[in-house]
Amino acid sequence: MSTTKTPTASRRDLAKMAAGITHELIVVTPEMASRWLEGNTHNRNKREQLVNSYARDLEADTWDFNGETVKFAADGTLLDGQHRLMAIVRAKEPALLLIVRGLPMSAQKTIDVGASRKFADQLTMDGEANAPILSSIVRRATLWEAGYRGHSGSYKPTRPELENTLTEFPFMRESTAYGTTNARAAGLVASQLGFVHWLLTRVDFEDGTWFLDRLCDGVDLRAGHPVLALRERIRRERDDSSGQLKTEIALALVITAWNAYRSRRTLQKVQLPKGGLSAETFPIPR
Template identity: 45%
Template sequence: MPRNTVPGLTREKPEYTVVEVTPKLAEKWLKQNTHNRKVRENAVFGYARDMEAGKWAENGEAIKFAKDGTLLDGQHRLHAIVLSGVTLRMLVVTGLEIVTQETMDDGRKRTVADALTLRGVPNAVQLAAITRRALMWKQGVYRNVGSRPPTNAETLTFLGEHPELKDSTSIAVSLRKAVALPSSVVGLTHWLFSAIDKDDTDWFFDRLGTGANLEQFHPVWTLRKRAYEISNEPGRVPEDMLLAFVIKAWNAYRDGSQLRLLRFTPGGANPEKFPQPK
């Protein structure tokens, strides 16, 4: 099929139009997608979820076509419109030189931390990371990986629903120099534990930071010791292992038990289930 068969896309010079892009129109335009990078399914799924939830922002980013009608930029958005079944207003630019595609999407993608910084929110980087992990945890993703990572819109919406994450982030930042654990782990566990028992959480994290009045093999004593041992070992320990250690220490503290060793073995013949705070 020739690349200029979609009516109205061929132009000799750049023109700018706002168009109501329906799923049917998006399918037509995708037939002109003959000169583009490989589609990233995770991006399409994320965009589609935002569109279905009404969280897609009309931010001026354009769907772009070359002079001959070739789709240059916007394939992921168009695939998401088809997948979601949602009609959206889009800025459409036609009549571009095909070589301009080499300069498209050349900037760094804005992150949740960027959005929070623009809002003037303190500890934006740490808050973004902790909110993302909290949302993943609620979705049943306990390790910092997943086939469906949260979108910026989903993460910001979750933060709006759980403003207490800002308090957990403040605690994590305040303990950054005292505890050999990532802020994302400290912030996430503080948020999880606070929903179970606020007084126990306050005591647990106060002692985690100070180490004061802890007997040998008290769960917090063992956690502090293990965290510092790991921080001095070569290589990088996965975040989910450290997260499991904190939860195990918390559970032992809540049970009133001593804790001599901290281990987590998610692989092998008998993989250990990820611990849940109680």
């Protein structure tokens, strides 16, 4: 007696669907990408910063092939991959991509609907301590090194850029631990304190550590000391903002007080630049 099972209707349908789908690993040139984008008639709005991010990775030769596919419907409509193809065109650099063709148009409904893997998730899988805080510090440092002190505008750090920052500045792990341990005493959130710890100790490790230790404990600060003025300004800002400072304001206040301390000036009040913070007025630690 035969024990072979008759395929169910759903299995027969899956087999039929698979028969019309092809996949191919291709080095996609800018010319090919430009031609394929002509079929980009049924897609979400373009995200300019994402295109720029991918293009920077291609130009820096840090683009990694991860098996993600560029998808086409059976009629040639581009279903997924527009930002990668646009980046290839913009960077004028080729990239290795896995191309899938022959999908039904309905497949687009299920593309990119899952939870994206964040940098903090990757750090957690790598066994890093306090991964969400470390991730935030690395991201802020990457922006800082790229010249973005306050708002990042259209600049979106890529995964390779974040990884390169952590590789270049491994001491960020110690800064993360410092921020995690001392944030409440400083009146800042852990990522803010960790970032300024990294920033100031780069200028002068002993001075930076002393300055931030006094921000946390307030020990032996005489009237007119910049750290004392900073502690008071942070307290008032927290009262006005229901307990938490905006990161740009927190960083600008700490750096302003630090610069006064480094130049051995007294300071009764820590004030932000007149007219507000901008790329031109944001303070730089000295």
